[in-house]
Amino acid sequence: MTIPARTPSKKGQPTRVGGARPSHLITSGGVGSVVDLPSMSVVVRSTDTWALERAEAIDEPRLLEKVRTTLGPQIKVLRTAPWDPQDSDDPWTRTGVPVSPFPRWLRCPRCHRLGPIDPPGQFELVHRSGRRPDLAKWVHTTCQQQTQNRDARKRACLPARFLTVCEAGHLDEFPYVTFVHHGQEHPCLGPKLTMRDSSSTLGPRVTVRCLECSASRNIADAAGRDGWESLPACRGRHPHLQRFEPCGRPLKLTVLGASNLWFSVTASALHLPQGQTVTDLVTANWELLGQQPNSTLVQMIINGIDSLRGLRGVSAEEVWAAIEDLRASGGPSTEEAETDLLAAEWRLLSRPTTEREDDDFRATPSETPTGYKNLIDQVVLVSRLREVQALLGFTRVTAPDRRELDPANRLSLSRTNPTWVPAFEQRGEGVFLQLHEAKVREWETRVADHPRIMALRTAFVRWSANRDRPVDNDFPVARFILLHTLSHLLIRQVSLECGYGSSSIRERLYVGTPTEPATGILLSTAASDSEGTLGGLVALGKPVHLKRLLDQAFADARRCSSDPLCAEHVPVDPSETLHAAACHACLFASETSCESNNRWLDRAVIVDLTGDGLAFQP
Known part of the structure; x- marks a missing residue:
């Protein structure tokens, strides 16, 4: 990551202030996200500011066509983030992803002075060693308690941790000056602010005080349901685009590092x-x-x-x-492109053949473990796979639904109409489980009117209404909960034995459509290295190991350290929680593993927690 230099520097070039993995720039810290670096906080700039000299193209026609369908035919290519194959230590190289300081208000840890980076003079960016980007920091040059220290020895200033956000996804600084001087008849001509914290269990106890006019106010006044009344209207700021647009919506107080500030649309x-x-x-x-x-x-x-x-x-x-x-013959026949990327994958994984293999895909059927033939129709060991993931945009405040590529609150990655989108590729391995379609369909029909299933359907209606989204009446609630819960149980078991952490194991669920249903789970792990991974996950797909994992998964599903609260949980009005018997102690997985944000989970569909026939009997 590079930040534009604002202080005199060699050649006036940007300076490197940190690093990130290619996958991080797509899934959890991409364009528009606020990234917490060792000594500062930055926002990743729009793609039209990226230097593409070293951004390689990624070839994946199916994914490119899907991106074009969503963003428009002007998208020509998928590209990696700019990188330096020589891993150069040159601090002035243009290779990297441009970032800008955000928030631009800093607080000195010694004198508690609170102020903006602009205009220059009060705070200065110190970056003495290009080989150590983690040492880059902002220092308070006029701090009276550190005047005897050289800049390199001064303590790094902290980013002011309060921000504002609106429902449209605009992100802005907290309006400290207007907030402190609210209601004053005569404006303060030269505000000089300080910020001090005090411990409290009742909410934020952070006092902002003006040294010039002695005005002070607690940040708690802007918190809570009615906090927007203490804040001005949104001015429509997009810091990653460095522009403003008309808005006027109410603002909400949030904090730096809040989990709802950035959700990727991939x-x-x-x-x-x-x-x-x-x-x-x-x-x-x-x-x-x-x-x-x-x-x-x-x-x-x-x-x-x-x-x-x-x-x-x-x-x-x-x-x-x-x-x-x-x-x-008039050229190749133009078949209508599939709108669902999973359909072709399901057909190949459910009917693997050596005639459809290459260096990036190899799948071999395996035997079903003893005792699970009524549940699992087929096990497929995927010893080679390649996954490409592309970033189409992002949202704030509200996360997109599962595989939703065009949510109403999606924000653009570029100031102009983009001709490319960021992407990354990984190679690895996986295990594919195909359940018996006939048995799943029979169970799905039998429990369609079960109170727990109906409670989740009703919560889904409330969840959709609160986000102004149409209700997907064709969504197979029972089928998805069955596949998703089994997937999470296996992720927990597999991570204990395969050598990869649970956050490195990803699920890919195949539920199909009402006309072409599917019942598949692909658990995979991948690495950015061209050789992929080491085979630890595929080895666990063999019958003797898979049986042990399934036995332990079903045993663990019967108990939870949060029972009976977890086992008895069912969403009721006005709750919009989209899970039942599930919590961090038993089923929840990391955001890099789960494709549904830990929604649609219930241990009761796997084991008998209710005693009324809800559980699927393997």
């Missing part, structure tokens, strides 16, 4: 092997190959583009013949 797809015939490969790359005038140029393109490596063992004459045949 789309992900597994790599699926293309057809192996020459015609299939030409068809998959027709947009490029179909425009070439002769076989010589076609061969040069094949030799130069890695995504066409499957055609390198074929003679130029054979490839050109396939192109001519397709041209004679």
Whole structure:
């Protein structure tokens, strides 16, 4: 991460202030997010400020088509974040993701002075060592208690931790000056503020005081349900875009690091092997190959583009013949693109074959563990997989629903109409479990009117209404809860034995549609390294190990340290909680593992907690 230099520096170039993994810039700290660095807080700037000289393109046609469907046909490519393959220590390199200080109000830990970075003079950015970006810090240059110390020895100033946010997703500084001087007849001509904390269990006890006019006020006045009355109307600020827009909505007090300040809107797809015939490969790359005038140029393109490596063992004459045949027939047939990225994955995982394998996908059926043949129809060991994930936007305050790519409150990544979006790819392994469709359908029909299922449906209606979203009446509540709960139980068990932490194991649920239902769970782990992972997860998919994991998962589902409160929990009006018997002690998983934000979970559908036939009997 680089921050524009505001103080005299070599060549006036940006300076490096921190680092982040490529996956972090997509899933939990991307464009528009406030990132907490060791000595400062920054906001990630919009994609139109990124330097693309070292941002590589990622080839994944299925995902690119989905992004185009959502954001528009102007999207041409998926790109990685800019990176330096030499891992240069040059502090002035442009390689990196641009960030800006945010919030721009700082507090001195020694004299408690509270003030903005602008205008310069009061606070200064100190960055003496380019090889240690974590040492970059803001210091209070006029602090009377540190005047004898050199800047390098002065304590780092802390970002003022209070922010404001509105329902439209605008994020802004807390209006300290107007807040403290509220109601004064004569404005303070030269406000000099301090901020002091005091411990309390009743709410924020933070006093902001003006040294010039002695006005003071507690931040608690802006907290609570009616706190917006003490704040001005929203001025429509987007710090990542560095612009304002008309708004006027009420503001809410929030704090730096609040979990609802940034939710990613992402789309992900597994790599699926293309057809192996020459015609299939030409068809998959027709947009490029179909425009070439002769076989010589076609061969040069094949030799130069890695995504066409499957055609390198074929003679130029054979490839050109396939192109001519397709041209004679009017080009490849244009089938309507699937709107659901999971549909093609489900078809391949549920019917794995050695004819559809390559270096990035390899799946082999395995035996079903003894005692679980009534529950599990098939186990598939995915020893090689590649997942590409793209960032389409983000939301604030309210998280998007599962795989929702166009929520009403989605914010843009760029000031202009984007032609690319950030993405990253990972290679790894996984275990796919396919449940018996007939048995799941029979159970789903039987419990459709069960009080717990109906309570969750009703809570879903309230949840949708409170967010101005249409209710998805086709959402298979019972089916999804069954698959999701079993998935979380297995994540907890697998993480104890496979060598990967629970936050490194991701779920991918296949529930299908009313016309084409599916019952699949893919647990996978991946790494950014081109060689993928080490096989620890696939090994646990073998019958002897999987049986032990399933036995322990079902045993753990029968008890929770929070019982009976957890087991008896059912959402009732006005609650909009979308889970029943589930909590952090038994089912909840990290946000990097769960694709539904820990919604739609209930241990009662797996084991008999209610004694009324709700549990699915394996």
